[in-house]
Amino acid sequence: MIILYDIYSIMWREIKRYSKSKFGIVIRLIQPVIWIIVVGHTFTQTGPLIASVGFSGDYIEFITPGIIVLTSIFTSIFGGVNTLWDRRYGFINKVLISPISRSAIALGKMIAISFIATIQSCLILGISFILGVNMPHYLHMLLIIAIMILFSLGFSGISIIVASIARSQETFWATINFLGMPLFMLSPALFPLELLPSWLSYVAKLNPVTYTIVLVRDIMNNQAHTNLELGLTIIIIFVSITTIIASFVFTRDVKKPF
């Protein structure tokens, strides 16, 4: 299975780069922490509101799963940007003339991004414990980690697709912002879906982020996992689709002169 070795080689490089940028690791944590502290404490009065939709905790406990997923979304959707640099500075060409399989490049990058996003989300999870968020069963963290790995793989796929098609940094960032923010806002990250106008809640129900947040929230607050299967199925479908498209688009576009 030489392709696994190739995926590992590409992944190894991405993770090496990540692990050497201690500053980058820390700086990426600041924004989610601000969300939890500022928004989490500002909206404490909404307690009755979220209780009315069946949530039995503080608002900060309501928002933390949303912010963990936010960290995962934005870390992974930004993660593909170095593909543009790699093409610009010839690194991709160097890889392309080696005997390595071409889809291994896209997959290796995606898995590395997903790994990095998961680490960042876990760090946020850890910080949220310090900030007073509780979990009934700490072993359930493993389940959350598994969901994060899978979910961020899907978003890293989106990032790779955009990075392959975009010819410039500007296009990349514009597209990523266009995709990232609505996906986050149209989910129950900050407020329950029940509070959305009904037509918007339909849109939100098409959003894979919605199911991920509901899953993580249920796990963290020990709610009945009524929609565990549905959530996992939707995430798996989402990941499969983006992986296939990313691998196809990357392999197609990377050959074009840059």
Next chain:
Amino acid sequence: MHSIEIRSLSKKFGNACVLNNISLQIKQNEIFGFLGPNGAGKSTTMMILATLIKPTSGTVIVNGFDTVYESAKVREHIGYVQQEITVDEYLTGRENLLLQARLNHIPNSLIDNRINDVLALIELENKQDDLVTTYSGGMRKRLDIGGSLLHKPQVIFLDEPTVGLDIQTRRKIWEYIKKIRNNLNTSIFLSTHYMEEADELCDRIAIVDHGTIKVIDTPTKLKNNFGNEILRIGIETDVDVKKLTSKINSIEKYVEKINFDNKILTVFSTNCEKIIPIILKSFLDLKIKINSVSMSKPTLDDVFIKYTGQNLNLENSGYNMKKEYRKLKNIRT
């Protein structure tokens, strides 16, 4: 078998014809130089040879494999050093080589030894565990070249290997290139627009311009074909010219023509370096006083200019003066 065989290769990007019917063969263990101005099609040729882009028509065989139909086979045996520096700045030198070794599927048991050998060759052993961000431009280039050697390729492509480097570094890199050829027994296909580089390194040179090959030959032959070496000697007083010329003519092996005019003796020769001592000695024998000696030698620059045209700077960047002028005129009216 030739290392590289190019048969009537053409490449078009849209309507622009970048390579027009190029054919050439590169022998094993040869350093072959592709010399041409910017935009002549050097990098395009190299990318086609390295399987990165497909030709519009024609065939390219590298190491016996077709670059289009057997590209995977070709990739196993080539090293390609791009014009840009492509090492990863955020990794150490050694990590860069490790990555490159893995990309080329070198068995794990061999990787360490190969990396050590390469580090010794490019003399970066002391810096191997430092981040590449701390390397100078020359060191990065050396690392880049080193990375392409790990899997012991049979053909190495070097795209403008010394562009943007100072002359000391450039000489160092020339040294490595010669070492690589001798130690690894590889063929090297090198593109450059530095004459002295082609002159110093290459066994044969192709001068390319506007996507066609103008001439292929050894640097020495190219220079000699272009014109003879010229020796001018200024003489103080009138002398017995006949006696002098007959004496010089006796070195007929190298002397082609002698002129004497206005106290200057001009000797056209195929090898001035050989005849200067002999001529000077004959002057001494005849007790003739010499005022000045100057020698001019055709350089590859002369050859290059001859084959690619004088107006290099305007033509080579795809800048069309007439077209630009017309554009300007349209703007004004």
